[in-house]
Amino acid sequence: MSDSNDNRIEPSEAPESENRSEEIRPSAIPSELPVTEPPVPTDSHAPAVRWIYRHTVPVRLAHWVNVLCLPILVMSGLQIFNAHPALYLGERSDRDRPILSLDTVFSDSGEIRGITAVFGYSFDTTGWLGASRDSAGQIHRRGFPTWVTIPSHQWLAMGRRWHLFFAWVFVLNGLLFGLYSLLSRHLDRDLIPFPKDLRGIGRAVRDHLLFRHPKGEEAARYNVLQKLAYTGVVFGLGPLILLTGMTMSPGLDAAFPGLLTLFGGRQSARTIHFVVCFAFVGFVAIHLFMVAVTGLWNNFRSMLIGRYHIAELGVDHHDQETN
Amino acid sequence: MIKKRIDRRRFMIRSAQAVGLMLLAGCDKLSRSEWFPGILGSAEGLTRRVQRLITPRKAMAREYTEADRSAVFPTNGNIDPNNPDYQVLAKNNFADWKLTVSGLVERPAEFSLSELRRLPSRTQITRHDCVEGWSAIAKWKGVPLSELLNRVRPLPSARYVVFHCADPDESGQNYYESIDFDDAYHPQTLLAYAINDQVLPIAHGAPIRLRLERQLGYKMAKYIMRIELVDNLVAIGGGNGGYWEDQGYEWYAGI
Incomplete structure (x- = not known):
């Protein structure tokens, strides 16, 4: 190991929090969260680990509200679908x-x-x-069978109650998240792919297929496929599920007849709503898989309390895998 | 080592299944509780207020062309009321049927079917959206409800229009529905006596059914016998403003 690798370890003094780039707040954490202190490197051969503050409170809140809403919306939606399958x-x-x-x-x-x-x-x-x-x-x-619907047996009125209540929660959560992302610049800093990200898309796809996931500094930010997936959900699936849901409303169709034109009719909108629902299910499945294979506990903790650790590159010892 | 892995995988799957079933059972329990459906139901008020806020009062439901009509307009709900009084009226082609309009009105009145047909009419080809999810398009002809209301003159205290119907369920409870004045005076709100240029058949609610184009099908009461204007819905049926509303469906069925 060369000295230059050691130099990459962050200094223990925290810079001004306003000054942090890419939402990273290096190693100011131990004073705030002393419980899970990272191993302190005792010599230059120990694995170098750096903590970053990966997800802000609004992002984490929005995430967990989605975790609550999505299964309920999908399953109560299938209940409603079952009334005319x-x-x-x-x-x-x-x-x-x-x-x-x-x-x-x-x-x-x-x-x-x-x-x-x-x-x-x-x-x-x-x-x-x-x-x-x-x-x-x-x-x-x-x-659909009882074990994927809410309520489990056929009960359209109750399915609609669940669905239309949590639809409001989901939509308001999405709007607040969108507003926050715009104002905090989470959107342009972290979510929207940079041109250079897009140029590396071929390599990113290949790396993902080979289970070679970004490590070190590269893991501190979203990679291009993550960016595309998240922006695709936020700007694609989210608005689509909302607008097709609105198109199924005879009341809103009177207010916005353009919705019917946009989606090619109410039954087309219902079909698109159904397809987008399963696109959400697919996204969640892939998302959970990626969370599991790129460091389950590290990822989970970062979405729970914000802390995410990064193994520095160059310290490629046998004990590098700390998760 | 491999066996251990498989055991672990099976354990994870089983755990996930167990947690899932517990959550599902929890949702069922919440659905049957006294308090939780009320919380879920609070969304209805929000939906109604927001939709009314962003929808102009006279915003019209889309009207279609003759070619857009469904080849078959499905019948739904009651299709032949199990009611002897109704059957007598039906036998005589509703010549003896009279629509009573009463309650909080200045001039209560009765209208025969031929009188209704002589009032100004409106014809519209509209889409019927069932709460179950399907849609069908038909041409409806009828007298705008506003024409009737203008003749009976609602009192200032009247807030809802209630439709009392002839079709009973298995327990003998007759169908009923209610709408507010925003919808009652909407130009597309009709007491329809014809579908697709034919006299309204019994299966579709003869002699008249309601057309309420900005809400779901269950609001559009069939077999209407009596219209009552009231200031609240508490004393009618189960108190929720309609037959299906008393079974847990929303009174505002705009979505």
């Missing part, structure tokens, strides 16, 4: 022309089957879609 394009629901339907059919012997039809192709999805078991083990006509 079919999707269409255009303004109307022509029953003979759904693009997706979760049907229930009875065989000649009276056996109940769940049939999922997508663009005219049918699949037997008994037990999962179209027909599935209730908590007593009895098989019933049902779009």
Whole structure:
């Protein structure tokens, strides 16, 4: 190890907090949070670890409100969907022309089957879609099964209550987060990709596929794929889910007829709402996977209390992996 | 080592499943509690106020062309009221049917079907959105509710228009609904007596049904027998302003 590597360890004096760049507040933490003090390097061969303050309080709050809202919105949404488990394009629901339907059919012997039809192709999805078991083990006509809906059994009125309440929480949370990100410059500093980020996108994709995730200083900021994923959710999926939800409202359609034109009709909006819902589910699945493979506890703690540690590059010893 | 890993993975999956089921059971328990649905229901007031705030009072629901109409307009809810009095009226093509308009009005009145047909009418091709999620488009013809209200002259204390219907459920409770004056005076709010240029059939609510184009289908009462103007909804039905409202659905069904 050379001396130049040692020089990269941050000095213990904290700079002015206004002065911190990229939301990083180097090693002022131990005085504030003495409980989990990082290992102090005793000699130049010990792993060098630096703490940064990764997520501000508003970001963390907004994140956990989303954690509460998203599963509830998805599952109460599936409850609502189950009241008419079919999707269409255009303004109307022509029953003979759904693009997706979760049907229930009875065989000649009276056996109940769940049939999922997508663009005219049918699949037997008994037990999962179209027909599935209730908590007593009895098989019933049902779009999505009880264990992915809120409430678990068919109860449209209550599903709507959950959905429309948490929709407000989710939307207000999103608007507050957007406002905060704009004013605090979290948006342009951390979220919107820089041109140089975008130029490195090919390498970033390859690295991710090979599970080579950014380490050291590179891990202190979002990489280009993270930036694209987060801005895609904030500026893409978020507005889409809100606007398609609004388009399903006959009241708002009267106030903003342009919504119907934008999405090609109320039933198209309902279909897009459904697809975007599963895009959210996909995002969360990938997000959780990435959180797990890039240092579960480090990531989790940084979203809980803000602290995130970074192993300095160059100290590539066997004990570098501290998570 | 590999076995240990698999055990650990299985443990994680099982734990996640257990936590998930517990959360789901918790949501079910909250749904059945006395207090929690009330908190969830508070969103309805917010939705109504915000929608009313950003929607001009006379903002019109989109109207479509003849070609946009559904080939089949689905029937829903009650499609043939299990009510002997109604069946007698139906047998006679509702010639003896009379719509009573009473309550907090200066001049209570009765209207026969032919009298209603002689009043100014409006025809509109609109989209019907069911709370279940489907939509259908049809052409409706009827008398704007405002025409009737102008004739009976609501008292200043009147705040809601209540529709008493002929169709009972299994327990004998007749359907009813209510709207406020913002909606009652809206130009597209009709007492419809025709669908797609045909006399309104029984399955769609003969002799008249409500059209309330900026709200969901369950607000649009069928088989209307009596209209009552009131200052509050407490004394009617279960007190929530409508048959489905008493089962937990929102009174403001604009979304």
